[in-house]
Amino acid sequence: MSFVPSQPTPRFLAAADAAVVVEFGDAVDEALSARVLALEAALRRRPPPGVVETVPTLRSLLVLYDVLVTGHDALVAALRELVSGPPEAPGGGGAEWSIPVDYGGEAGPDLEEVAAAAGMSPAATVAAHTGALHRVAMLGHLPGLPYLTGLPAALGLGRHPEPRVRVAAGSVAVAGGLTCIYPVAAPGGWRIIGRTPARLFDPAAAPPAVLAPGDRVRFVAVDAAG
Amino acid sequence: MDALRVLAPGLLTSVQDVGRPGLRRLGVPAGGAADPPTLRLANLLAGNPQGAAALEVTHGGPTLEVLAESVRVALAGECAIGIQDAGGHRGEAAAWSSLTLRRGDRLRLGRVASGLRAYLAVAGGIAVAPVLGSAATDLRGGWGGLRGRALRAGDLLPLASDRPAGGGETRLDPPPWWTRDGAVRAVPGPQDGHFTAAALELLATAQWTVTPSSDRTGLRLDGPELEHRGAAEIVSDACLPGSIQVPGSRRPIVLLADGGTTGGYPKIATVASADLGALGRLRPGARLRFELVDVATAERLRRELEAWFAAVARGGTGTPS
DSSP: OOOOSSOSSOEEEEETTTEEEEEOOSSOOHHHHHHHHHHHHHHHHSOOTTEEEEEEOSSEEEEEEOTTTOOHHHHHHHHHHHHHSOOOOOOSOOOEEEEEEEESTTTOTTHHHHHHHHTSOHHHHHHHHHHSOEEEEEEOSSTTOEEEEOOOGGGOOOOOSSOEEEEOTTEEEEETTEEEEOSSOEEEOSEEEEEOOOOOBOTTSSSSBSOOTTOEEEEEEOOTTO | OEEEEEEEOOSEEEEEOSOOTTOGGGTOOOOOOSSHHHHHHHHHHHTSOTTOOEEEEESBOOEEEEOSSEEEEEEEEEEEEEEEOTTSOEEEEOSSEEEEEETTOEEEEEEEEEEEEEEEEETTOBOOOOBTTBOOOBTTTTBSTBTTBOOOTTOEEEBSOOOOOOSOOOBOOOOHHHHOOSOEEEEEOSSGGGBOHHHHHHHHHSOEEEOTTOOSSEEEEESSOOOBSSOSOOSOEEOOTTEEEOOTTOOOEEEOTTOOSEESSOEEEEEOGGGHHHHHTOOTTOEEOEEEOOHHHHHHHHHHHHHHHHHHHHTTTSSOO
């Protein structure tokens, strides 16, 4: 079965009695992600009764509800109304961040491979990555790990066939049309092009994650030795 | 004040409460008890709010020594309890009840005889500092609970209050939702459309076995292969405790409390929230079946469970012992 990248009318799916999934499509696509975040913003402004939590992803919004306050049918009716309303700008502030990155070398062992696949020099690859405006579509997989849309299409090399056992904390990596940043050391298969000293997640901080869905990110090349 | 000293930690004992909701959009799972209703009942038996921090015991229990003058504890789950007082006298206590221990008493929780986990609540709750709003131990993140890890010998568990336990002890029969041994109820979706009709049929009819690689993150199940209709990967979508993911191996993985907030495998079904506790009670080697129900049924099951808790909380916790 196939899905169009962004469905004109989203599908409302059930995750048992715990949540409704509003699915806008099944692709990595900036327009699709924007629709997800716009619905979340609308929900936050006018929360239907019983909504306890929302989780935006690249292509869908998970809406958790309290079954003692509402139910699937009532919630879907409220969500339908929100979706059919006038489009709203993504909310949550949408802060803009500059994130310093030490590209290539030991910090970015896959930079040359990504550049070669793109038919570009490593320097031009870094310029393309720093020149783009990236958007936080979702956080997931690990606490505070952002999935960023906005990667220039040329840098589209896929994941390593065999994931690394350990990717250093702060690693900036690309794969599947996205950029991610590993908040902590973890196994991972994405192509590592650099590393940031920025700490992205601290359970003792408020908020614990620096980046939030809807934020914009620009990467700035720095020399770790400099 | 320190109420209890850990003399032996058991196989995997950690501080858990009902978790840290509200942070999934930041990639942080709620965590908390793998068997939430049993934790809530242990707290009710101890006279605590249902969501208080207690000990989650896996497979077999810790041995604890009482440092405070008097401590009331309560155990929910099928686990033998041995008591040895300061004079060396030994006795046994019953699960599903509270008991008050004195300074120098030793409490030894035996093997979990049925199920996988038992919960030991302490009156007043265990007073570890909350992280992200919860005392739950996140074993993968390394935060919450006692220094973000399972208990070790020599650990001291702080108690929220040093008031001596007053009033009578409480006791309950094993609750109906605990002893129920039927199929685990699940609702198809959200990605049931990514599977063949035969796969959905198999999910509901096959007998599944919990493999040894299961943990608080999820249950890996052995059984027949569930065939995808298309690719075995999707653009990452949100996951929940109870999500039944089917990766390329075609063998289902059911997420539990510590499961990741998002994932790239299609989810054939989601376990009804009322049956999450039953998932947390399945030990490696245990068999399980799924029964597919609709959303309205899953909602009714959850409301019935909450009504049961409300009745127990209203009426005290059963007959005095």
